[in-house]
Structures are given as structure tokens and as C-alpha cells.
Amino acid sequence: MKRIATFIIVVLVAAGIMGWSTPGLLNGVRLGLDLKGGFEILYEASPLEAGQKVTKQSLTRTAESLEKRANALGTSEPEVTTEGTNRIRLKIAGVTNEAEVRKKMKEPASLTFRSADGCKAPAENAQPKDIYCKVELVGSDFVENGASVGYGPLNEPVIDIKVKDKKKFADVTKRLLGKNLAIFLDETMLSDPTVRQELTDGKAQISGSYSIEEAKQIRDTINLGALPLKLTEKYSQSVGATLGKQSLQKTVEAGIIGSIVILLFMIGMYRLPGIIASFGLIVHTWLLILVFVWADFTLTLPGIAAFILGIGMAVDANIITNERIREEIRNGRSITSAVKAGNKSSFRTILDSNITTIIVGAVMFAFGTGAVKGFALVLIVEIVLSILTNVYLTHFLLSLLVKGELLKKPKQFGVKESEINAL
Numbered sequence: 001m002k003r004i005a006t007f008i009i010v011v012l013v014a015a016g017i018m019g020w021s022t023p024g025l026l027n028g029v030r031l032g033l034d035l036k037g038g039f040e041i042l043y044e045a046s047p048l049e050a051g052q053k054v055t056k057q058s059l060t061r062t063a064e065s066l067e068k069r070a071n072a073l074g075t076s077e078p079e080v081t082t083e084g085t086n087r088i089r090l091k092i093a094g095v096t097n098e099a100e101v102r103k104k105m106k107e108p109a110s111l112t113f114r115s116a117d118g119c120k121a122p123a124e125n126a127q128p129k130d131i132y133c134k135v136e137l138v139g140s141d142f143v144e145n146g147a148s149v150g151y152g153p154l155n156e157p158v159i160d161i162k163v164k165d166k167k168k169f170a171d172v173t174k175r176l177l178g179k180n181l182a183i184f185l186d187e188t189m190l191s192d193p194t195v196r197q198e199l200t201d202g203k204a205q206i207s208g209s210y211s212i213e214e215a216k217q218i219r220d221t222i223n224l225g226a227l228p229l230k231l232t233e234k235y236s237q238s239v240g241a242t243l244g245k246q247s248l249q250k251t252v253e254a255g256i257i258g259s260i261v262i263l264l265f266m267i268g269m270y271r272l273p274g275i276i277a278s279f280g281l282i283v284h285t286w287l288l289i290l291v292f293v294w295a296d297f298t299l300t301l302p303g304i305a306a307f308i309l310g311i312g313m314a315v316d317a318n319i320i321t322n323e324r325i326r327e328e329i330r331n332g333r334s335i336t337s338a339v340k341a342g343n344k345s346s347f348r349t350i351l352d353s354n355i356t357t358i359i360v361g362a363v364m365f366a367f368g369t370g371a372v373k374g375f376a377l378v379l380i381v382e383i384v385l386s387i388l389t390n391v392y393l394t395h396f397l398l399s400l401l402v403k404g405e406l407l408k409k410p411k412q413f414g415v416k417e418s419e420i421n422a423l
Contacts, residue, residue, distance in 0.1 A: 003404035007397060011279065018286045025286075028293040032300030032374075035248040038093035041102070042235040045086045052144065054086045054229060061220050062229045063088050065185070079298070088231070102233065111139035111221060112184045115176050128189035132182040136172050139222075141165065147222035149215045152207055157215035159206040161222055166202035174198040185221050251304050258308065259285075262315055270322045271412050273398060277318035280394040284314050287385045288378075302375040310382025313357070314390040321346040321394070322413070329415045339402045343395045350391055354383045 045054050045062060063080045070078035070092055079091040114132035116122075122131045146162035163169040172181070173195050182192035183206075193206045206218065263281065266274040288307065292299060325342030333341065357379070364376035401407045410420060 001404070003400045004406060007400040007404065010397065010400075014279075014283060018282070022286065022289070025289045025293050029289065030292075030296060030298045031248065032091075032298045032303070035300065036093055038091060038238075040092075040237050041090045041233055042083075043088045043090065043231040044234045045088060045229045045231055047229060055145075056085070057145070057220070057223065058229055059086065059088065061223070062231070066090055087234070102236075110184075110186050113137035114182050114184055115172075115179060117176060117179070128182065128192070129184065129187045132180070132184070132189070132192070136176070136181065137163070137169075141168070142222055145223050147219045149212070149219050150205075152205075156207065157210050157212045159210075159215055159219050159222070161204050161206065163202050163204075166200065169202055169204070170198060170200045173204070183218065183221070190218055190221060251301065255304070255308055259311065262311070266315070266318065269414060270318075271414050272401070272407060273322050273325070273413055276394050276397050276401075277315075277322065277390070279397070280318065280390045281311065281314055283393060284385050284389040285311065287389065288382060291381055291385070297377070298374070300374050302372075303378045306375045306378035306382060310379060310386060313354070313383065314386040317346075317350045317354075317386060317390045318394065320349055321391075326413055326415050329410050329413060330419050330421060332421050335408050335410070335413075336402055339398060339407075343399070347391060347395075351387070354387060358383050 045059055047054060059082050063082050066088060067078055067080040070080070070090065078093075079089075081089050083089055112135045115134050115136050116132050117134050117136075119131065119133040141163055143162040143164055148160050150158050150160050152158045176195045177198060179195060180192045181195050183190045191206065191208060191210075193208055210218070259281075263278040266277045266281075268274070270277065288310070291297070297303075321342060324346040325338050328338035328341045329335065331338075361376040361380040361383070365373050365380070368376060398407070407413070410417060
């Protein structure tokens with residue numbers, strides 16, 4: 001009776017948690033552009049000046065600049081990722097003006113050092129870009145990767161920089177002695193340090209009340225400005241919100257119908273063990289949704305394809321287990337012995353096949369891009385969860401019923417008495 005009670009408690013608690021949390025989890029799943037509509041662009045980055053190269057650092061900083069620009073357009077959670085050595089993929093949901101996005105996104109990030117020398121008196125509530133109207137230095141004036149973070153006399157973070165033209169820098173610092181030389185990225189002011197002395201060696205130190213993170217950001221921005229990148233659009237696609245909604249609806253409907261057919265097949269084929277297997281599949285699906293929400297994964301059509309494929313593989317695991325048990329029963333073993341032997345022999349087969357699939361998925365994730373990575377990631381997560389639920393959980397529940405003597409007849413496993421061989 002203790003084993004039967006344990007079985008009932010496990011099933012009821014799991015069912016209660018799933019029933020209570022599922023609506024909230026479904027609302028928390030983040031949908032990809034192909035399911036909710038949006039715009040996607042793949043850019044190829046190249047240096048503006050001949051003889052320079054696209055570095056990993058410059059590619060990353062350009063991607064960050066693109067993300068800030070996308071946010072400035074008022075879009076919802078833009079996704080910007082780097083691919084390979086010179087490509088950036090931009091995904092924006094809810095785009096209504098694609099031409100504006102294209103124009104705004106591919107402009108190279110513009111780093112400038114500006115002064116108020118010769119500018120008109122600023123009006124009340126003037127913006128920094130209006131106060132500092134004169135461009136004194138641009139990104140290409142700085143030595144490539146010449147900016148670095150150091151520490152001043154009071155152990156405060158400072159930024160050391162180097163310029164290419166020492167004379168030009170000396171003239172600028174001499175003219176602006178005691179005045180501010182503001183640093184801008186596009187039209188956003190990052191800092192406005194004061195020029196404290198004429199600098200003739202092409203080196204300078206930017207100091208202020210910076211945190212180490214702020215100092216690193218300014219350093220990276222200056223280094224990026226020394227290597228501005230040109231973005232060339234290589235690929236783009238647009239998905240309307242209505243089309244995305246229809247795709248999601250039809251896919252979900254197909255998945256639900258397929259899942260119901262699978263559950264009915266399992267129950268009809270394997271009786272009570274089939275019900276346990278069906279429960280394991282439901283737990284498996286709930287756990288996958290939970291992982292998507294907790295890990296903040298984005299669900300796309302390829303991800304749903306991997307999702308459905310994973311359910312099919314989970315069904316295979318249950319079929320292999322139940323068929324092995326039935327074989328043992330037909331060979332004349334007792335129910336307890338058959339379940340133990342069937343679980344053991346099926347486990348090795350299931351584990352071997354799943355590990356090979358995980359290896360393939362890992363290779364796809366490592367070398368694939370975009371949708372291929374998403375498909376591979378979902379598939380790997382699916383397999384891991386399948387082993388936990390459709391192997392360990394179902395084996396555990398089945399063993400409880402067998403040891404509790406609730407499963408003790410061959411016909412409860414779909415085996416007829418006439419099919420059993422005498423030992």
C-alpha cells in the first residue's frame with residue numbers, strides 16, 4: 001500500500017503543479033519573429049578604411065551599437081548576434097517602416113570629440129550636441145586599439161588614449177586648454193572631460209568620476225571609433241504579425257492533434273503502462289516549456305519542429321521499454337522480473353541512441369547559424385528532459401505499481417496468455 005500511495009501522491013502533486021503553472025508559463029514564452037511578426041537583417045561588416053581588419057572586439061561593439069539604435073527606434077526587445085568573423089544578425093519585432101530601419105541600422109557608428117569653441121551661446125535646456133557643435137577629432141584619428149583603462153593617483157579608473165597625428169592633437173589641446181572636449185557616439189554624449197594641459201606626444205589621459213565599467217565602455221567606444229565598420233545587407237526577411245499568428249496557431253493545432261493521437265495509441269497499445277508513458281510525455285512537455293521560460297529562450301518555427309521531433313523520440317523510448325517488457329513476459333518471466341529486465345535492457349538502447357543524437361545536435365549548434373542553432377538547442381534540451389522523464393520517471397512509476405501488485409497480470413501489458421512461452 002505504501003508504494004501505491006507514493007504513486008498516487010507523485011502523480012497528483014505533479015499534475016497539480018502543472019495545472020496551476022501552465023497558463024502562466026505559456027504566456028511567458030518568448031516568440032520569435034516567424035511566430036509574432038517582425039523584420040530580420042543579416043549584415044556583413046567591413047572596415048571603412050583600406051588596410052584595416054574586422055576584429056572580434058569591433059564586431060561585438062558594432063553589434064552593441066546596432067542594439068542601442070534599434071532600442072532608440074522604439075522596437076520591442078531587438079535581438080542582435082554576431083556570426084562568424086564578420087557578420088551580424090539583427091531581429092526586430094513589430095517593425096512598421098522597414099525602409100527607416102534599413103537606413104538607420106547600417107550607418108557606421110560615428111565617434112567624435114567635440115568642443116564648444118566658436119559655437120553659439122546655448123539656449124535654455126539645450127542638448128549636449130547643441131552645446132558642443134564643433135567636431136575636433138573623429139574615430140579614425142585615434143590609433144587602432146590604442147585606448148586602454150588604467151588607474152590614476154587616487155586609484156580611480158582613467159582612460160589612456162593615443163592619436164595618429166601628434167601635431168593636430170597638440171593644436172587642439174592648446175586651443176582648448178581649460179575647456180571641455182566632449183566624447184560623442186553618434187549624437188549621444190558619453191563624457192565631457194576638461195583639457196588640463198597641452199599634449200604634444202600624441203598621448204592623453206581621460207579622467208573623471210568613472211566606475212570601472214564606465215571607463216571600459218569609453219575605452220571600447222574609442223577603440224571602435226578607431227576602426228569604424230561598414231555594414232552591407234546580405235539577407236533580409238519580413239514576417240507580418242498576422243502571418244506569424246496564423247503560423248503559430250496552425251502549428252499548435254497540429255501539435256495538439258498529433259499529441260492526442262500519440263497518447264491514445266500508447267494507451268490502446270500498452271494499457272496501464274501506456275497511461276504511465278503518456279503521463280511521462282505530459283511532464284516532459286511541461287518541463288520543456290518551463291526551461292524555455294526560465295532560460296529566456298526564443299521559440300521559433302524550427303524550434304517547434306525540434307519540439308515535435310523530441311516528442312517523437314520520447315515516444316520511441318517508451319515503446320522500446322514496453323516492448324522489451326512484453327518480450328520478457330512472453331518468454332515466461334514473472335511480471336516483476338520482466339519489468340526489471342525490460343527496464344534495464346531498454347535503458348542501454350535508449351541512452352546510446354540519445355547520446356548520438358546529442359552529439360549531432362552539438363555539432364549543428366557549434367557550426368550552424370540562426371535557425372539551425374535554435375533547432376539544435378531545442379533538440380538537445382528535449383533529449384535531456386526525455387531521459388529524465390520518459391526513462392527515469394516512467395520506470396520509477398511503473399516499478400511502484402508492479403511492486404505494489406497493482407500490475408500483476410500479463411494482459412495489463414497487452415500480452416495474451418496464449419502468447420506466453422513456458423520456461
